[in-house]
Amino acid sequence: MENIIEVTSLEKVFGKKQALQDVSFQVKKGETFGFLGPSGSGKTTTIKILTGQMKQTSGTANVFGMPAAKLNTPEYRKRFGVVTDNSGLYTRLSIYDNLKLYADLYDVPLQRITEGLEAVNLKEEQKTLVSKLSKGMIQRVLLARTLLHQPELLFLDEPTSALDPANSKHIHRGLKELNRQGTTIFLTTHNMEEADHICNQVAFLNKGVVQLLDEPKQLKKQYREDLIEIELKDGTTLELPLKASSAEEIQQYISREMVERIYTKEPTLGDIFVEVTGRELV
Ligand SMILES: Nc1ncnc2c1ncn2[C@@H]1O[C@H](COP(=O)(O)OP(=O)(O)OP(=O)(O)O)[C@@H](O)[C@H]1O
Numbered sequence: 109m110e111n112i113i114e115v116t117s118l119e120k121v122f123g124k125k126q127a128l129q130d131v132s133f134q135v136k137k138g139e140t141f142g143f144l145g146p147s148g149s150g151k152t153t154t155i156k157i158l159t160g161q162m163k164q165t166s167g168t169a170n171v172f173g174m175p176a177a178k179l180n181t182p183e184y185r186k187r188f189g190v191v192t193d194n195s196g197l198y199t200r201l202s203i204y205d206n207l208k209l210y211a212d213l214y215d216v217p218l219q220r221i222t223e224g225l226e227a228v229n230l231k232e233e234q235k236t237l238v239s240k241l242s243k244g245m246i247q248r249v250l251l252a253r254t255l256l257h258q259p260e261l262l263f264l265d266e267p268t269s270a271l272d273p274a275n276s277k278h279i280h281r282g283l284k285e286l287n288r289q290g291t292t293i294f295l296t297t298h299n300m301e302e303a304d305h306i307c308n309q310v311a312f313l314n315k316g317v318v319q320l321l322d323e324p325k326q327l328k329k330q331y332r333e334d335l336i337e338i339e340l341k342d343g344t345t346l347e348l349p350l351k352a353s354s355a356e357e358i359q360q361y362i363s364r365e366m367v368e369r370i371y372t373k374e375p376t377l378g379d380i381f382v383e384v385t386g387r388e389l390v
């Protein structure tokens with residue numbers, strides 16, 4: 109499958125601060141790629157380089173087979189969308205009017221505005237002035253705006269960081285549908301559940317380096333500790349190896365009717381991140 113993003117030995121230095129040290133990864137067409145890392149690990153910096161808003165110190169970042177710096181030209185601007193928090197919305201205009209300006213700019217039929225508003229659950233509020241919106245609502249307007257021109261590639265910098273669980277879920281469904289229709293999605297997040305739920309490929313960024321890159325499913329399989337957890341009725345929880353040697357002990361608990369619940373333990377992506385990087389994802 110064709111690579112839509114190719115990053116090799118990417119380095120970014122701000123004065124004395126090394127934001128990216130040696131970052132390499134590829135994103136294939138059609139993927140939803142999660143770029144995960146704690147605060148300050150270089151996620152936004154990577155998106156800025158990939159969308160031509162910032163130049164790297166060294167290394168290559170190619171998008172659509174071109175150096176990413178070219179993305180910031182009219183020829184390529186239509187092919188991708190980017191949602192970061194530097195919004196560029198007109199605060200004195202309504203949600204609808206903001207989207208209309210953008211639709212006119214990109215020659216998009218107005219019908220798509222309604223579809224975009226529905227996708228982010230904001231149809232009812234379309235007449236509200238942007239100055240009156242919460243952070244989460246602004247995040248949703250930005251997403252709707254990006255969807256208007258149906259980009260092939262979408263960059264989302266923490267798309268649900270300001271959203272409540274219901275709206276996050278709504279956006280996740282929307283992103284899955286968009287991906288199903290063929291849009292490649294590159295998103296950053298520190299929300300491991302989000303990544304697990306919508307990404308088919310994740311990269312763990314830590315201290316300016318990609319420490320792990322794989323499918324969430326594979327990672328969970330690889331890092332699964334073969335353990336059985338037994339919750340007893342008295343509230344205690346036991347962990348036993350998933351081996352024949354545990355059978356007798358488990359049977360004892362069962363025959364004495366002490367067991368509330370038994371299950372095999374599966375690590376979350378968050379557990380794996382901590383194990384691989386030695387850092388919490390905050
Ligand atoms: N314009 C800049 N000038 C100087 N340092 C910068 C600049 N932009 C980012 N940095 C530094 O580079 C590092 C990476 O920042 P970046 O914003 O990419 O992190 P992030 O992973 O997006 O974090 P967060 O999850 O908090 O958004 C940080 O140490 C930050 O202070």
Ligand SMILES: [Mg+2]
Pocket residue numbers: 151152153265
């Ligand atoms: Mg950031």
